Amino acid sequence: MSFYLAIVSPLDTPLYELQFGSAKPTATSNSASSSTSSFPSWSTFTGSNGSDASIAAAGAGAGAGASASGSGSTGPGGAGGAGALAANANANLGLLGSGPGGEKHLLQMVAHASLDAVEETSEGTGTLYLKAVDRHNEWTVSAFIAANVKLILLHDQKNDDGIRLFFGDVWELYTKIALNPFHSVNTPIRNPLFETRVRASAKKFL
């Protein structure tokens, strides 16, 4: 169980980011640690055939050709397409590098990629809590429209009620921050107590 929370400003810039594990299943091991090992690994993004970087690089040329010619999914073309997908994924990952920092970028990317889906969904409904608006591999993206900003949570297990209450807590914390006249909607949140509170409420509800 791992989570990634992002608060996104009206200009779609991240105001606050936090990745954390859950306290529920293994309460002994990770109380407040954001153990990066609990996050889905890179391999989940390198295609199902488990191709490593060199194979994907080799397939990149052929694969790119296949996808450029209209994504022919028959016979060897299909395999080439898969290779191209893997190569693309690897190319992205290669830019980011591996390790905790890179993982954060990836999570950020998934969260921001879901913003379109969030806006599309929120236009047609009055509820603030949008559950499972988007999926990306094993991650589900839930969102909460907190007046001006959006709260985005990536999670890998279903827990609707807990997430709703967690969002409610974070929303209250954010509102307190936002009421400060020295804070504008586009100011990043750097209050260290904010993180403490978010973690506490994550422990409680997630």
Next chain:
Amino acid sequence: MSTSLPPPPQSNPMYSYSTNTSTSTISGPGSHQRPLSMRDSMSRSPNPPPAAPNGAGAAGGGAAGQNILDRPLNKTRGSEVALASWAFMFAEIVSYSQSRVDSVADLEQRLTTLGYETGQRVLGLLLLRSAQASHMKDPRREHRLIPILQFVHTQVYKYCFGRPADGLERSVEGEDEYMITMNQPPLTQNISIPKDMSQLSCEAFTAGIVEGVLDGLDVPARVTAHTVSTDQYPQRTVILVKLDQKVMDRETVLGK
């Protein structure tokens, strides 16, 4: 006032604010005692300066030393502001703004900007309170145009001015223009506009609040304030809401 207040954890504007309002006697390492301007807080570098020795959350003592996250949000009883205090502050706001502009339009623009900031916060607070009143069961907001305008007319006005607005009408000139009227706007009831500035309406501040709330509900609009006096109500003010074309398009798509 407690004298053993700990220094603010770091020179974050937020802490400076919370301590500046409380006392001016404390002096901790890395704490800013000068009042920060809004511009300061927005143009800060993304890397905060190193924290002071006292860690976060070490703030103890009375309410003055509390972090803003520790303060209750819904303690409203007895915390209303007297109209006299407001009138005094608003008079200062207007004269301060006036000393920095060279036209009536600029002055109104400044007041609107201030109101916009207010409106954004009012919206967040109202939505949060109504959601918490139902214990976060299905928190909602209005997403259709007419309910949104009614929300402004009733809830927002009631929260800001103690009573709902007196009228909400659609303009005869355009589908995308709505008017919120108030016969005796309390915020500006003590303000008399000089003859040479007859175009000015200090209710531009209210217009800003409305614009901030609408924007937060994803309804971008251009909102202006106009004094339309009648014999009975010389200060009658119309808040004119001109909606963005995007809103009208979305309403058409969503249908009835």
